[in-house]
Amino acid sequence: MFSDEFRPANWADYVGHADIVTRIRAILDRAKAKGSPTVLWIGGPSGTGKTTLAMLAAADVGATEWSIDELDGDRCNVVAVQELAASIHITPL
Secondary structure, eight states: OHHHHHSOSSGGGOOSOHHHHHHHHHHHHHHHHHTOOOOOOOOOSTTSSHHHHHHHHHHHTTOOGGGOOOOOGGGOSHHHHHHHHHHTTOOOO
16 A cells, blocks of 8 residues: 555654654653553544554554554444444543
């Protein structure tokens, strides 16, 4: 896929949203220091880099593609969110 071919492979290659990148990296650093699992919910308009941020965050903590669950906007509804929450054992707010 075209987007995958040009997707940044590391944090240094990611351009834009510096404040969000800083916040996500701080959350990941705290989680790694505590040794606790972390769930990130990244939302926003289409084409703003959410998937790229998610892939970089996953790589940062050593996750594999098997531990990533992407919920596309066209199938994001209450039931889908509840199923996702149940599958990763969290309670949504």
